[in-house]
Amino acid sequence: MHALLSRLRGAPDCLLCLAASDTPYAICSACERELPWLGAHCSICALPLSASGLVCGECLRRPPSFSRVEVPWRYAFPLDGLITRFKHQARWPMGRLLADLLARHLQHAHEEGLPRPDLLLPVPLSRARLRERSFNQAEMLADWLATSLALPQQRHWLQRPHDTAHQQDLDAAARKRNLRRAFALNDRAEVRGKHLALVDDVLTTGATAEALARLLLKAGAARVDVYCLARTPKPGEH
Incomplete structure (x- = not known):
């Protein structure tokens, strides 16, 4: 019935x-x-931890350029399958579902005191990666979030002019080296004094978010947050 x-x-x-x-x-x-809800996590980078209200060792040793990662889930079953099918098989209804649930999570976070950004910036793909995949999943997520949250977004301000190795094939140190000078800011981008939020699907080591946040702060941005669907735990942890 x-x-x-x-x-x-x-x-x-x-x-x-x-x-x-x-x-x-x-x-x-x-x-x-x-769904694998995040639970206790680092209050800066959202790394899953054993207790709430803590800052992880990596953020204490080397505070990141971004102010906060806001994410609802750990990257684990069955969420990992939903993201993979959206990202690699163009199953867009799955992406839209996840974006709707992320928007609900962010609305609650904003109501609880998380500052609303001035606009959203999707993490860019290189031209070669975009041709291979035919769409940028971060752009699609940013489009859906912009509508749900009534926030503007700029999909062309951040650029990735150079092809680099796939991040998932590299360890943390290699990811950082791989991203040196990988990103650029469009000449028309107006970031000075703005609170910006990067949008991506999964945060693993945070190397991409760090490189982009550093670029934006250097250009005069006031604050950079990161909005994504899932956060990976440390290797060997679930």
Whole structure:
């Protein structure tokens, strides 16, 4: 009876279990509860930790250029599959679902005191990577977030003019070396004095976010935050 009523009022099907959803989103409440919610984490980079309200050792030793990472989930099953299908198989409804849930998370964070940014900046792809994939998942996420949060976004301010090795194939030190001079700022970008939020799908070591935040602060930005879907734990931890 519940499934029938849900279909009559136009509720979407859950993208995980395929049953009629009992929420406004394309996910049922049971499957939503099973997502790997972040829990206790570093108050700066969102690295999963054993207790809340702490700053991780890496952020204490070397504070990052970004002010805060805001993220709802750990990169783990079944969320990892949703992101992979969105990112590598162009399953856009899955991306839209995740963007809607991220927007809800961010709205709550803003209501709880997280400063709203002046605008959103998607993490750019190189031209070669964009040709290979045909779309930039960060741009799509930023588009959906901009609509849901009533925030402007600028998809062309950040550029990645040089092809680099795939970040997922590298360790933390190699990721940092790989990103030296990888990014550039469009000549028309007006970042001075602005609070900016980078948008991406997954934060792993934070090397990409650090490189972009440093570039933006050097150009005069007042603050840089990072909004993403998922944060990876340390290797060997779950």
